[in-house]
Amino acid sequence: xxxxxxxxxxxxxxxxxxxxxxxxxxxxxxxxxxxxxxxxxxxxxxxxxxxxxxxxxxxxxxxxxxxxxxxxxxxxxxxxxxxxxxxxxxxxxxxxxxxxxxxxxxxxxxxxxxxxxxxxxxxxxxxxxxxxxxxxxxxxxxxxxxxxxxxxxxxxxxxxxxxxxxxxxxxxxxxxxxxxxxxxxxxxxxxxxxxxxxxxxxxxxxxxxxxxxxxxxxxxxxxxxxxxxxxxxxxxxxxxxxxxxxxxxxxxxxxxxxxxxxxxxxxxxxxxxxxxxxxxxxxxxxxxxxxxx
Numbered sequence: 001x002x003x004x005x006x007x008x009x010x011x012x013x014x015x016x017x018x019x020x021x022x023x024x025x026x027x028x029x030x031x032x033x034x035x036x037x038x039x040x041x042x043x044x045x046x047x048x049x050x051x052x053x054x055x056x057x058x059x060x061x062x063x064x065x066x067x068x069x070x071x072x073x074x075x076x077x078x079x080x081x082x083x084x085x086x087x088x089x090x091x092x093x094x095x096x097x098x099x100x101x102x103x104x105x106x107x108x109x110x111x112x113x114x115x116x117x118x119x120x121x122x123x124x125x126x127x128x129x130x131x132x133x134x135x136x137x138x139x140x141x142x143x144x145x146x147x148x149x150x151x152x153x154x155x156x157x158x159x160x161x162x163x164x165x166x167x168x169x170x171x172x173x174x175x176x177x178x179x180x181x182x183x184x185x186x187x188x189x190x191x192x193x194x195x196x197x198x199x200x201x202x203x204x205x206x207x208x209x210x211x212x213x214x215x216x217x218x219x220x221x222x223x224x225x226x227x228x229x230x231x232x233x234x235x236x237x238x239x240x241x242x243x244x245x246x247x248x249x250x251x252x253x254x255x256x257x258x259x260x261x262x263x264x265x266x267x268x269x270x271x272x273x274x275x276x277x278x279x280x281x282x283x284x285x286x287x288x289x290x291x292x293x
Contacts (some may be wrong), residue, residue, distance in 0.1 A: 001111050002037060004102040006030050017094035025205060029112075033077035035071050036115055056133045062126070066148045074117040075166075076156045077163055082112060084149050101159050117156065117221060119156065123149045130260030165220055168238040176214025180287050183209050183222065184272040206272065210238050212284070216241045217262065219271075225277070242269075244291050260285055 009026045022029075044065055051058045062069075086109050089095065095108055104111070106190045126146040161181050162172060174176075185205035211218040219238035230251050242264050253259035257278045263270045273280035 001030070001108070002034055004104075005098050006034070008094075008098050014094060014097070017092070017097055019089055019092055019094070022085070022094070025085055028078070028081050031049040031075045031082055032071055033075065033112075033115065038077060039068050039071060053104075054138075055129065057135050057138040057141070059126070059143070062122075062145035063141060063148065066152075068121070068143075069129050069149070069152050071229055072098060072115060072152065073156050073159055076119075076264055077159050079112075079116065079160075080163065083109070086112070113211065119149075120153065123153060128139065133199070145149075161209075161234075164235040165211070165238055166217070166235060168218070168241075172213075175216045177220075178213055179291070180212040180284060181210065182280065183207065183276070186219070187272040187274075189270040189272070209240070210273070212287060212291070214244070217247065218242050218287075246292050247288075247292065249285060249288050249292070257281070262288070 006026055006029075008025075009029075010094075015023075031102075047061045047065065048058065051061055065182065076136045090107065090109065095231050099107060123146060126142055126149060130139065130142045130146060133142055143166075158181050162178055167173065184207075185206040187205050207222065209220045211220065218241045219241055220241045223235045223237060243260065246265050248263050250261035250263065253261055253272060256274065258276070258281050259272055260281055261270055261272055261276045275282075275284060
């Protein structure tokens with residue numbers, strides 16, 4: 001891909017085949033694929049090869065390189081931009097010519113998905129190895145490596161949702177780390193509201209997608225998904241946010257094990273949040289409590 005497509009975008013002999021709007025867009029189309037390639041080629045593969053005789057110790061290899069695996073997060077975050085560019089120019093003669101020269105059965109987009117698929121396969125590999133390494137040396141490292149890779153997958157998944165937020169004025173990076181995101185039923189109860197409005201608000205829940213950051217919790221509305229592949233990725237319109245410094249929680253709401261309350265400014269605004277399951281609720285309550293303490 002890097003030689004047969006990416007390098008060809010800089011090849012003067014191919015320039016006449018490239019639509020003007022596609023020129024200088026190599027970084028958008030391929031993201032940091034080159035960085036991923038060099039990481040595997042120069043570092044990770046060589047490390048793996050030193051464990052050929054001792055596969056059960058390979059967990060250490062993952063742990064030593066765990067920081068480098070975050071390059072996948074960068075790749076996945078760029079993926080929607082890359083897809084949208086590809087869709088505009090997928091039938092361009094330039095791509096057809098590159099594909100013909102490489103003798104590839106599939107078009108470029110199938111290969112651009114590979115890094116996304118790759119990062120999800122590592123956890124399967126580690127799970128499988130763990131199964132056969134129960135009581136041997138290295139089992140703890142394998143377990144730790146698996147936990148770390150799952151952490152990276154969660155970060156990739158969360159960030160894919162986060163980049164789909166529209167309408168937020170500030171800079172999301174200033175809200176600190178994104179800890180959790182998910183969809184909930186939400187009822188509001190504002191002390192200041194007109195009585196009628198207050199009663200109405202209680203009955204019909206709103207569907208809201210919550211993003212819990214270290215410094216704020218964002219309430220967004222999920223918009224309908226359209227398109228295919230990564231384009232199916234939903235998008236979220238920002239509605240409002242609560243500064244974690246002024247947030248409180250009530251863990252139990254009587255009559256429903258899936259509900260908890262997030263309140264603001266000494267209960268001036270109260271949000272009753274219903275999770276899909278009691279387990280999801282417990283995870284969120286714990287995470288919010290960690291932030292508050």
